[in-house]
Amino acid sequence: MTTTTKLDRFMQDVRPATPYLVVDLDIVEANYRALAEALPDARIYYAVKANPAPEVLHRLAALGSSFDVASVPEVELALATGVNPSSLSFGNTIKKERDIARAFELGVRLFAFDSEAELLKIARAAPGAKVFCRILTSGEGAEWPLSKKFGCTPDMAFELMKMAATLPVVPHGISFHVGSQQRDPGQWDAAVASAALLFRRLEEKAGIELKMVNLGGGFPALYREAVPAAAAYGAAIWDSLRRHFGNRIPAVIAEPGRGLVGDAGVIEAEVVLIAEKGDAAGRRWIYLDVGKFGGLAETMDEAIRYPIETDRDGTASPVILAGPTCDSADVLYEKNAYLMPDSLAIGDRVRIKSTGAYTTSYSAVNFNGFEPLRAYFV
Numbered sequence: 001m002t003t004t005t006k007l008d009r010f011m012q013d014v015r016p017a018t019p020y021l022v023v024d025l026d027i028v029e030a031n032y033r034a035l036a037e038a039l040p041d042a043r044i045y046y047a048v049k050a051n052p053a054p055e056v057l058h059r060l061a062a063l064g065s066s067f068d069v070a071s072v073p074e075v076e077l078a079l080a081t082g083v084n085p086s087s088l089s090f091g092n093t094i095k096k097e098r099d100i101a102r103a104f105e106l107g108v109r110l111f112a113f114d115s116e117a118e119l120l121k122i123a124r125a126a127p128g129a130k131v132f133c134r135i136l137t138s139g140e141g142a143e144w145p146l147s148k149k150f151g152c153t154p155d156m157a158f159e160l161m162k163m164a165a166t167l168p169v170v171p172h173g174i175s176f177h178v179g180s181q182q183r184d185p186g187q188w189d190a191a192v193a194s195a196a197l198l199f200r201r202l203e204e205k206a207g208i209e210l211k212m213v214n215l216g217g218g219f220p221a222l223y224r225e226a227v228p229a230a231a232a233y234g235a236a237i238w239d240s241l242r243r244h245f246g247n248r249i250p251a252v253i254a255e256p257g258r259g260l261v262g263d264a265g266v267i268e269a270e271v272v273l274i275a276e277k278g279d280a281a282g283r284r285w286i287y288l289d290v291g292k293f294g295g296l297a298e299t300m301d302e303a304i305r306y307p308i309e310t311d312r313d314g315t316a317s318p319v320i321l322a323g324p325t326c327d328s329a330d331v332l333y334e335k336n337a338y339l340m341p342d343s344l345a346i347g348d349r350v351r352i353k354s355t356g357a358y359t360t361s362y363s364a365v366n367f368n369g370f371e372p373l374r375a376y377f378v
């Protein structure tokens, strides 16, 4: 259950104007602890992009989390928690050279790349830094796959790591991301196998001894479909590490984003309009005061299917859910079956659950004049 008494109490007692997100920091902490327990030998680098709120970062820093950052502002946000810059990994494979230089100046010493040009930028702008190469994964089993935009083939990684050894950087490790909201813990196996093979090839053929494997993110939040517990991910991943690396398991890091903050948040929204529009299936259109541009961007292609609740009961019928902006793309769910109570009325509040990840940071600044999604932390 996402809606804890703490979140319920906030929604009932404080009752801010909608739409807004409220995040229970104790759930963030519990998710962190569960993953840390499931992967006891891994160091956790929270992916700041999932929810960059200082409240979240401070709570995680206090628990000993390190941080995966995607930009200089994220470096600065993470450092503002007081963590040492050695706890940061600049995991974005697409960086301006001056941003690499700035992060290096701020003390960051760990950088990702997946192409020759990016590696050369790091070598110029961050001499002496440790680098890790991101390899491609299939993304199979993930509800938010990260596609071919990131990562290179293992053969390219082999060549790039050999090149890294000739540059003023330290070839340090291999990373991958099996796709966000990865519901199959078995999907790490092929990537761990590729990483282990690269470790062996680089050592045997080039005398390069890598030290770190980065498991990426992918750990799920609880949306409408059930997901395995953190322990199942830990067990499957550790089994893969043991099988593929044998008794030479390197330093392991993980970069969870969604899995730590997703089910810690609820967006409370209001029904703005209910309309009959001649839908062939007779469904009502329900327009909310939050949509794709107000923070629910991950409803793109209906990839992330949030649970939605109201206080109404009685019979429920299929509906089409949409946001409030004058943009036809601002439809949340049309293909997936969403049922809402027939008694639902304009002005009612609805709770969109498990919205702690990739919402505030995705919300538009002023599209149609709507302010960015406000967030509260309890």
Ligand SMILES: Cc1ncc(COP(=O)(O)O)c(C=O)c1O
Pocket: 047, 050, 068, 091, 092, 177, 179, 180, 181, 216, 217, 218, 219, 255, 256, 257, 258, 259
């Ligand atoms: C480099 C990197 N690490 C970690 C994450 C976090 O992934 P997730 O939210 O699936 O845990 C992302 C997400 O895009 C990423 O790009």
